[in-house]
């Protein structure tokens with residue numbers, strides 16, 4: 510679904526990229542190797558989106574709760590984001606990909622918010638895919654911030670949703686398809702407002718192994734789902750019965 514400020518056609522897929530650590534541990538490698546290999550999966554997955562009818566892809570890269578991890582893992586993830594922005598921005602611009610980073614920016618390491626702004630500006634014209642990477646993201650904090658801002662004000666779902674997205678530097682786009690890799694079946698504080706009617710897809714595949722075929726399989730299953738949004742599949746037939 511699209512927001513008024515974002516006329517890009519296509520579905521919104523969101524992915525909880527889980528399983529990097531287990532992928533590495535199973536191979537006798539440090540967890541950081543799983544995070545590094547996961548970056549390749551980001552590239553493969555993003556580049557497959559336009560061909561599969563996905564116009565917006567939101568990737569959960571670092572939750573606000575992930576600050577609890579050991580400092581060296583957190584530091585490694587922040588460095589990886591910096592390297593990603595440095596190495597991938599030109600390729601994103603070339604492939605028509607607009608990059609946005611959603612989440613809080615005030616707790617990121619020095620220099621990273623500026624690097625994010627530069628990458629966003631350099632890719633702003635991308636029209637094939639809107640790639641949104643969620644960093645220091647918490648859906649609960651977003652909803653709480655919106656509630657505090659609008660406390661006592663009359664509001665609508667749309668206006669409240671815009672506040673929720675705005676609290677994390679994003680624009681309001683309902684999630685159509687929510688995928689989680691790594692075998693866990695939970696949301697871990699991701700897109701709680703925007704995923705109200707998302708179709709859920711859980712896969713055992715660890716994120717570093719995820720690619721175009723897995724995304725295509727998730728999309729094939731998505732197209733077979735009957736999205737009723739609380740209504741009926743075929744109201745005329747059902748009403749007559």
Ligand code: IPE
Nearest residue numbers: 526527528529530531532570
């Ligand atoms: C997902 O992989 C990436 C982040 C949360 C940063 P994990 O690091 O959670 O990997 P597992 O779940 O421990 O295997």
Ligand code: IPE
Nearest residue numbers: 525526527569570571572697
């Ligand atoms: C969710 O994964 C966050 C990201 C993928 C960025 P976690 O590995 O942090 O989630 P839990 O701890 O298993 O719920």
Ligand code: MG
Nearest residue numbers: 527528529691
């Ligand atoms: Mg995990």
